[in-house]
Amino acid sequence: MKQLMSKIESLLFVTGDDGLTIKQLEIITEEHSKDLIGAIKALQNDYASSGIRGIEIKELAGTYQLISKKENAEIIQKLVENPTNQSLSQASLETLAIIAYKQPITRIEVEDLRGVKSERPLHTLVAKGLIHEVGRAEGTGRAILYGTTNEFLNAFGLMNLQELPPLPDEVVDSEDDGQTDLFMTKFQETFRDQQD
Amino acid sequence: MKQLMSKIESLLFVTGDDGLTIKQLEIITEEHSKDLIGAIKALQNDYASSGIRGIEIKELAGTYQLISKKENAEIIQKLVENPTNQSLSQASLETLAIIAYKQPITRIEVEDLRGVKSERPLHTLVAKGLIHEVGRAEGTGRAILYGTTNEFLNAFGLMNLQELPPLPDEVVDSEDDGQTDLFMTKFQETFRDQQD
């Protein structure tokens, strides 16, 4: 039981905001849903009764996910307001990287790639003049297509976009041939399909 | 103390792989670094001794980060599509090792050491975000000087560059009879000459 609880904590931890359903947990752990639910309940009790824990389990529409303890909301708010908080610039940087390499690209496509909502970082980048609207996507909605600006090239010391260092998938590591990042290949296929 | 531990767990949880430095924790929690380090140690002990926990605290690239428990690696790997595709080729690893210990260093210097052209591994390492340009060498050509990145520390599980395992030679030195030293000194002289 203890071991199963530890496994569940690990699994819910790494899956982040996505969480896992009981069915997914069943497949991964090869345990019965009854035992899994029991272990999750035990974890919940432990989180609630221990003064040390800063996390809790939230169930939403059949998906279990770890979240920070509600009692600590105030400190999380302080984190968000702290200007040295990396996450904010990290989000902007990730978004910028995607746009630089995949432009022209819509917000939805950026969000698919990052796996999180990206309105804020997009606004930040537009406000900073690093990206701008370069056109509209075909089809319903005619979503805004984003691309980088000259200001972006300036800020990053680039003559042109060709000067961007190549992405991992574009460089073939001498021994990696053939088994290069399967995920990236898959990802690019999907990406191409979406563009068609 | 318990409350501080809970707060730290919450904060490290939400910041994920961005992590937090002691400085950032100080600002956010308004506690002294001594108390913070004490609370982090206590959390680490708790994670290690409790059979229930599925997480650990690790110092990565200058920050504290929550990570999944190593004992649960196997079950988490079930979530990974292609666990082996991440590893670097021999050429890239050699190049990375040279850069890690000799930074800042130019491509030519790397190639002199390896005795082979090293453009490809260098590109791979740049593309993987493991090394970056840290400046330009003096003299004609103003060759790019390479150094390792924070992502390198992250990817190899290191807190900082001081944590790099000592070079094989440096270990032997202490008990060696000086013969190696003679060669080394000569080599370093030659090397310095080349740099000048």
Next chain:
Amino acid sequence: MSYKVRLEAFEGPLDLLLHLIHRLEIDIYDIPMAELTVQYMDHIRAMQVMELNEASEYLVMAASLLAIKSKMLLPIHEGEVDDLDLQMEGQDPRDELVSRLIEYKKYKEAAETFQELEQTRAQYFTRPPSDLTDLQHISQLSFFDDSLNVYDMLGAFQKMLRRNVLKAPLTTKIARQELSVKDQMQSVFHTLKKRGGRCSFSDLFPVHDKTTLVVTFLSILELMKRQYITVSQQNNFEDLDVQLLIEKWEDESLETVDE
């Protein structure tokens, strides 16, 4: 004493030399140049296909091996000089080669340590930062560190990829395995309910993934069989019209669905 080796297995002439030295159990501080050179040449000859680029590096080394060998044959001064004297003078023609080999060996070994570090690192995982944007104030929108460079951007991208490695199978492999006709029947019911009990056939297939398409199709057939829905078509080639015939969904009624 000849044996086959794949030359691609070597990272260059220094690596090949270290291999030979190890294989021939040679003392690196007293290399028998004649023997090593012969062995090295044999291997170079055994190279079948090699890129010109790389071949030149092996050939340059071959040339310097020959040069060292011939230098050692030259008398330094009149009279006999034994090996020891030669070394003590620090003028041994092998010196430079030996120091290069030793230096290279250091980093070759360090590379092995790096591989171990990499493997240890693969034993644990971090989690993506939580989405805290709801807690942000509007004024924070413009926060962006101006000192960031292209490499920071690459690093951020790399971090994202590492994170997505965990996500990929969650949305594909596992999601697919759990998709059942039973679940999909319910999902079709809810879609219809949301749209006021009626929608076009193609609206029920928003996901373009083969497994989902097949399972959805099967679930529609099952719903038709149970007369939970009815499917009609006004004109040839027009989209099919799907209409809901029941008001409420009852889980018990699904007991008999074959998976």
